[in-house]
Amino acid sequence: MHKYIILFLALLTLSCVTQHDLIQPDNFYQGTKKIHLVDNKGDKYFIGTVTFSNKAEKIHYQMDIEHQIFKDYFLSMKEMKCLEGPELWCHLAYPYSSPRNITTTDFNWLSHDLLFMYKKASQFGANFYQGIYYNFKLSSDKLIGTAMAVDLNLLAAPPQNTTLPPITSHDIDDLEPANRWLPIIEIK
Secondary structure (H helix, E strand, C coil): HHHHHHHHHHHHHHHHHHHHHHHHHHHHHCEEEEEEEEECCCCCEEEEEEEEECCEEEEEEEECCCCCHHHEEEEECCCEEEECCCCCCECCCCCCCCCEECCCCHHHHHHHHHHHHEEECCHHHCCCCEEEEEEEEEECEEEEEEEEEEEECCCCCCCCCCCCCCCCCCEECCCCCCHCCCCCCEEE
C-alpha cells in the first residue's frame, strides 16, 4: 500500500509540472548562437552569429553576419554579398529600422534580417522576385528555418508602420526544397 501512495504522489507531482518547466525553451534565447545555411545535400555553411537576450519580457537579438565569407557582386546597380554554389545566394539585410525583437512563437523580425535572393549565375542582374524568406520553428535545441518564396520587391518602399514586419504569411509561398541550393537555415 505504501508503494502505491508514493507512486500516486509522484504522479500527482509530475502532473503539476507544466510542459514549460520540462522543456524550458526560454533557455535557448540566451547567449550567442551560430547561424548555418544548410544545402539540399545536408552540408552546412557558417554565415554568422546571433546573440539573444531577454529584456522586459521580450527577446531581443543582435545579428553579426560574416560578410567576408560572401563574395561581392554588383547586380542591378546594387552591391550584394553572395555565396557561390549551384546558385548565387545573396543576403539582403532588411533595409529599414526594426525592433529586433521576437517571441517564442513569432520569429518574423529574425526572418526579415535573414532575407536572401537566389539566382543562376547565368541570369543577368538581380531578380528580387526570387526572394527567400526563412520561416522559423523552434525544434529541440535549435531554430530551423525553411525557405519560402517571397517577392522582395515588397520592400522597395518603407512600410508605413515600422513596428510591424511588412512581410506576412500572405506574402510567402511554399517552394520545392530540392530545387533550391540552401533550403534550410539553422540557428544553434
